[in-house]
Every structure is written in structure tokens, then in C-alpha cells.
Amino acid sequence: MGKLLCDSTTVAESFQGSSPIVPWKDPKSAPLEAIKAVDLVNQTSISAVNDSWDDVIGLEEQQRRHLQRFQSKGVLWKPPEDEHSSTLRSVVFRLSHGGEVSADGNCLFTASQKAMCGEIDARDLRKRTVSRFLEDLGSATFQERESIDDAIRHMYSPDLRNGWGVHVVQEVKLLASKGDRVALDSAIDELVHLGMQREMAAESIYKERCTPVNDGPSWAKYMLISGSPDDEHDIITLQYTEEGLLSVDENREGHAAAFGDDIAIECLATEFKREIYVVQAHGSDAMVDEENCVFFLPHRPRSQILEPPIFLFMKGTGWCGAGADHYEPLIAQPCSLASPEKVAIVL
Known part of the structure; x- marks a missing residue:
């Protein structure tokens, strides 16, 4: 997609x-x-x-x-x-x-x-795309980097107070290190045992401990994700409507790739x-x-x-x-x- x-x-x-x-x-x-x-x-x-x-x-x-x-x-x-x-x-x-x-x-x-x-190979094309981005980002001016970060935030970490005139559903993308999955699940379970709803607990822990896709370096990590077991991170997707949290896609199988x-x-x-x-x-x-x-x-x-x-x-x-x-x-x-x-x- x-x-x-x-x-x-x-x-x-x-x-x-x-x-x-x-x-x-x-x-x-x-x-x-x-x-x-x-x-x-x-x-x-x-x-x-x-x-x-x-x-x-x-x-x-x-x-x-x-x-x-x-x-x-x-x-x-x-x-x-x-x-x-x-x-x-x-x-x-x-x-x-x-x-x-x-x-x-x-x-x-x-x-x-x-x-x-x-x-x-398509995966090699993905890697070359990210390498090109990082090389060009390294030579960008401060103002150019700010503009790039703004564009990335607009797509992947939107301000949920705005944008509802265009979108019915907005998504927030987070990066979870594959090695942190057990610790993340344990923290979510603790909140559930304290009486918090599962999705609300997951939202809280993921937002607290995962990396938001909101700037050039995090975009590069995100765009490298192809849904392969070799990926370093899994994509977590929080979906919101104007009324609040709609769903949490925890991507437990790690098959989601960065569009x-x-x-x-x-x-x-x-x-x-x-x-x-x-x-x-x-x-x-x-x-x-x-x-x-x-x-x-x-x-x-x-x-x-x-x-x-x-x-x-x-x-x-x-x-x-x-x-x-x-x-x-x-x-x-x-x-x-x-x-x-x-x-x-x-x-």
C-alpha cells in the first residue's frame, strides 16, 4: 500500500x-x-x-x-x-x-x-531509498530538516486536535523494538490487572515506551520495515476518531510493512x-x-x-x-x- x-x-x-x-x-x-x-x-x-x-x-x-x-x-x-x-x-x-x-x-x-x-530486489530498493534519504538529510540545512520533520509528523504523528475536516480516522505510528516485546506485554498486563481496559493500557504503554515516527531518523527506521523477521522494529498503529481512541494494532506477528x-x-x-x-x-x-x-x-x-x-x-x-x-x-x-x-x- x-x-x-x-x-x-x-x-x-x-x-x-x-x-x-x-x-x-x-x-x-x-x-x-x-x-x-x-x-x-x-x-x-x-x-x-x-x-x-x-x-x-x-x-x-x-x-x-x-x-x-x-x-x-x-x-x-x-x-x-x-x-x-x-x-x-x-x-x-x-x-x-x-x-x-x-x-x-x-x-x-x-x-x-x-x-x-x-x-x-524490492527489499534492496527499500534499503537504497532509506540510505539516500539519510545521506541527503545529513547535508540538509537546519530549516530544511525542520520542514522534513514537520512533513513526517503530519503523516505519522498528527496533531489529533486538528485535521478532522479532512480525515475521519487518523493514525499514529510507533516503533517497538522486537527485543522489547516481552517487557511491553508485561507492562500492559500490569495495567490490565489494575483494572484498566486492555486497549487503553496498550495505548498508554506504547506511547510511553515506543518511538514515535516524528522526524528524519525515526522515519528512516520506520521505512526500513518490510514485514520481515529480519526487521529490527515492529510497527504499532494507534487509530483515532474525533471522539478518541478507536483501535490499537499491535502487529504481534510483525508482518506489517512501512507503506x-x-x-x-x-x-x-x-x-x-x-x-x-x-x-x-x-x-x-x-x-x-x-x-x-x-x-x-x-x-x-x-x-x-x-x-x-x-x-x-x-x-x-x-x-x-x-x-x-x-x-x-x-x-x-x-x-x-x-x-x-x-x-x-x-x-
């Missing part, structure tokens, strides 16, 4: 200015100067991709129509105009669905692995020196009109761009979590272009 901020620029602005959302648009004609720059490549057979948009479950008809155009007409990507990307050429990509990935909390990294058609977020995506982009476009498809109950039910959310690396972009897909039918909470791969096939009218969108 994945998680996006309601204000998607918050995290990006912590390191640098973020690109604006690119809404879907089917122009009558793309800019001629952009078309002339297209690096024509012999089109790879679309049949190499098994999953057409007709086969993807959970899509509404309006979403499917737009996505089919991205596959049939293609999207034009133009590299940024700077000295570092001068060797890159504009390319038209046909975007096809890359297949389902497991919704085990690791989907950002599994989907990225498939989208890059690489041999890097990829905007920070992780930008770290991946920086690590591989490639833009990552999240193509979001929102359903009719997400309160969007048909023209804007599919849009491109770009995440740019905090350094030069040396490779073509990566495309990921998020689909959803509700407003919670910005309309979607699961990443899937998109296969971007470079193709030749016969006329400007065949471009579905210019990025």
Missing part, C-alpha cells in the same frame, strides 16, 4: 520545489517543436505486455477510457532544459499496466522494480536520477469530474536527471488517502510517432 499527503507539495518542498500535477488532457495537436525532438525508436510490440487495461479490475469506465488512450496514443516526455540532461532526447511512451503486485505494504518498491524492469510515501518516492527518484510519475486514477465518488479523473503527479530527483522517467499507477474509488492506497507498475514502451495528433499528453 502507499500513502500520499492531501497536500502533495508538502514533502517535496522540504528539499526543493515540486512539479505541479499534470492533469490528463488529449490535445488536438501537441507542440510541433516537441514532436521534432522525439527520439524515434522502433516500437516494441504491445503484445509483450500481458495486461491490457480491459483486464485491470477495479476501474470505472471513465478511468479505463483515459488509460487506454495513454496506451494507444502515448505520452510525450521532454527532459528538463539544463546542462546535466542535455544528452537526453524527448521520447513518446505507451503506458501499459504492468500487472498486479501484492498489497503487503511493499508495493511501492515491488511496483518500482517491475516498472524499471530491473534485477534489484511507501512521497518522501520515499523522491528518494527513489534521486537514487536513480530519474523522474517518477505517479499516474493516479480517481473514481466518481472521489468528487472529481471525468476530465480530471486521471492525472500525473511528478516526483523529481533532488539532483540531475540522467535517465528517462519511471511510471507507477495508483487506482482508487474513494477520497480517503487521496483516492488510492496501492501502487502498481506501468510499463513504459518507447515508440515512434506518426503525427502530433497521436500524443495523448505532453509531460
Whole structure:
């Protein structure tokens, strides 16, 4: 699963200015100067991709129509105009669905692995993401670190006095060392024996003894968690409504993994020196009109761009979590272009 901020620029602005959302648009004609720059490549057979948009479950008809155009007409990507990307050429990509990935909390990294058609293991991608974050955090200014910490607190340790106009349920994430589990259980049991309700006792002990995810170092520990026995920490999730504590997910089996977020995506982009476009498809109950039910959310690396972009897909039918909470791969096939009218969108 994945998680996006309601204000998607918050995290990006912590390191640098973020690109604006690119809404879907089917122009009558793309800019001629952009078309002339297209690096024509012999089109790879679309049949190499098994999953057409007709086969993807959970899509509404309006979403499917737009996505089919991205596959049939293609999207034009133009590299940024700077000295570092001068060797890159504009390319038209046909975007096809890359297949389902497991919704085990690791989907950002599994989907990225498939989208890059690489041999890097999804867990290695997670580790490289965190390493990149820590390296960049070490060179950040005091003001930048404050902004990063604020964004992390917003996502994982929210102020429960606010935010209820947007969220019905808010979550607080805590990190429990695997070696502390016995001591934590003992402390909870003591409070229960004194007459405290189990969930209230668990909330009290976890908040007192576990590490909140509220700054850069704690985010790094959190994002390393893949739901594996090799993890150093378990994720504890406290859920709240406006009335108070709703539930305590103690994750006793240790299978919960840290969902990829905007920070992780930008770290991946920086690590591989490639833009990552999240193509979001929102359903009719997400309160969007048909023209804007599919849009491109770009995440740019905090350094030069040396490779073509990566495309990921998020689909959803509700407003919670910005309309979607699961990443899937998109296969971007470079193709030749016969006329400007065949471009579905210019990025």
C-alpha cells in the first residue's frame, strides 16, 4: 500500500520545489517543436505486455477510457532544459499496466522494480531509498530538516486536535523494538490487572515506551520495515476518531510493512536520477469530474536527471488517502510517432 499527503507539495518542498500535477488532457495537436525532438525508436510490440487495461479490475469506465488512450496514443516526455540532461532526447511512451503486485505494504518498491524492469530486489530498493534519504538529510540545512520533520509528523504523528475536516480516522505510528516485546506485554498486563481496559493500557504503554515516527531518523527506521523477521522494529498503529481512541494494532506477528510515501518516492527518484510519475486514477465518488479523473503527479530527483522517467499507477474509488492506497507498475514502451495528433499528453 502507499500513502500520499492531501497536500502533495508538502514533502517535496522540504528539499526543493515540486512539479505541479499534470492533469490528463488529449490535445488536438501537441507542440510541433516537441514532436521534432522525439527520439524515434522502433516500437516494441504491445503484445509483450500481458495486461491490457480491459483486464485491470477495479476501474470505472471513465478511468479505463483515459488509460487506454495513454496506451494507444502515448505520452510525450521532454527532459528538463539544463546542462546535466542535455544528452537526453524527448521520447513518446505507451503506458501499459504492468500487472498486479501484492498489497503487503511493499508495493511501492515491488511496483518500482517491475516498472524499471530491473534485477534489484524490492527489499534492496527499500534499503537504497532509506540510505539516500539519510545521506541527503545529513547535508540538509537546519530549516530544511525542520520542514522534513514537520512533513513526517503530519503523516505519522498528527496533531489529533486538528485535521478532522479532512480525515475521519487518523493514525499514529510507533516503533517497538522486537527485543522489547516481552517487557511491553508485561507492562500492559500490569495495567490490565489494575483494572484498566486492555486497549487503553496498550495505548498508554506504547506511547510511553515506543518511538514515535516524528522526524528524519525515526522515519528512516520506520521505512526500513518490510514485514520481515529480519526487521529490527515492529510497527504499532494507534487509530483515532474525533471522539478518541478507536483501535490499537499491535502487529504481534510483525508482518506489517512501512507503506511507501512521497518522501520515499523522491528518494527513489534521486537514487536513480530519474523522474517518477505517479499516474493516479480517481473514481466518481472521489468528487472529481471525468476530465480530471486521471492525472500525473511528478516526483523529481533532488539532483540531475540522467535517465528517462519511471511510471507507477495508483487506482482508487474513494477520497480517503487521496483516492488510492496501492501502487502498481506501468510499463513504459518507447515508440515512434506518426503525427502530433497521436500524443495523448505532453509531460
